[in-house]
Amino acid sequence: MAIVIGLTGSIASGKSTVSLMFDEFNIPVIDADKISREVVEPGEEAYEKIVATFGESIVREDGKLDRKELGAIVFENEEKRKQLNEIVHPAVRKSMLEKRDALIEQGEKCVVLDIPLLFESKLTHFVNKTIVVYVDEDVQLKRLMERDGYNEKEAMQRIQSQIPVKEKANLADEVINNNGTKFETLEQLDQILRKWNVL
Numbered sequence: 001m002a003i004v005i006g007l008t009g010s011i012a013s014g015k016s017t018v019s020l021m022f023d024e025f026n027i028p029v030i031d032a033d034k035i036s037r038e039v040v041e042p043g044e045e046a047y048e049k050i051v052a053t054f055g056e057s058i059v060r061e062d063g064k065l066d067r068k069e070l071g072a073i074v075f076e077n078e079e080k081r082k083q084l085n086e087i088v089h090p091a092v093r094k095s096m097l098e099k100r101d102a103l104i105e106q107g108e109k110c111v112v113l114d115i116p117l118l119f120e121s122k123l124t125h126f127v128n129k130t131i132v133v134y135v136d137e138d139v140q141l142k143r144l145m146e147r148d149g150y151n152e153k154e155a156m157q158r159i160q161s162q163i164p165v166k167e168k169a170n171l172a173d174e175v176i177n178n179n180g181t182k183f184e185t186l187e188q189l190d191q192i193l194r195k196w197n198v199l
Ligand SMILES: CC(C)(COP(=O)(O)OP(=O)(O)OC[C@H]1O[C@@H](n2cnc3c(N)ncnc32)[C@H](O)[C@@H]1O)[C@@H](O)C(=O)NCCC(=O)NCCS
Pocket: 010, 011, 012, 032, 033, 036, 067, 068, 070, 071, 074, 081, 084, 085, 088, 089, 092, 115, 116, 117, 158, 161, 162
């Protein structure tokens, strides 16, 4: 029986950082953020729906979505964020499940689904075990502002659009504390995977 791990956390808590560590263990990761970019490429059904809903101002000159502009709209307005989710999420879910099943079919013993909104979207039935990558909110805010160049208001809007990472930690099978160094994070991941007999 393959084990399917749901990797989650809050924005900028360190999911992608932990994802890269799974790569080093040769464990495949299916990345919901990456898929959510693929399913909105021009010509895809979700793309057409987004343009019809949000208007031409969120389309760049090259025809692709202006993600910065769309982000500014949806993180300012909860109703619009929900509308966008309703368009994008079904296609993301379908693709993730197909990829998960194909990897298991190929004989992978462990597959990771990296899903930022695993708990918000109630997708825990997609996985057998959950890991939350936790950081204190001050560390999260600082890393988010540094990584994406948001001001404090923009960063806080994004943090507050999700269930607080502290609450997510209570829902997880295992928690990785990513306040420290990346090496300390790797050590915690290594321990969890040994405990689950994945390594
Ligand atoms: C709003 C969009 C255009 C902004 O794009 P941008 O390139 O700036 O950000 P990116 O997609 O890399 O997301 C960065 C992080 O923001 C958070 N986030 C993204 N979308 C959402 C959302 N709808 N609600 C809450 N948090 C979100 C996640 O933690 C994600 O890891 C984009 O995030 C989007 O299309 N979101 C809707 C789809 C979605 O929910 N994706 C997240 C997981 S499937």
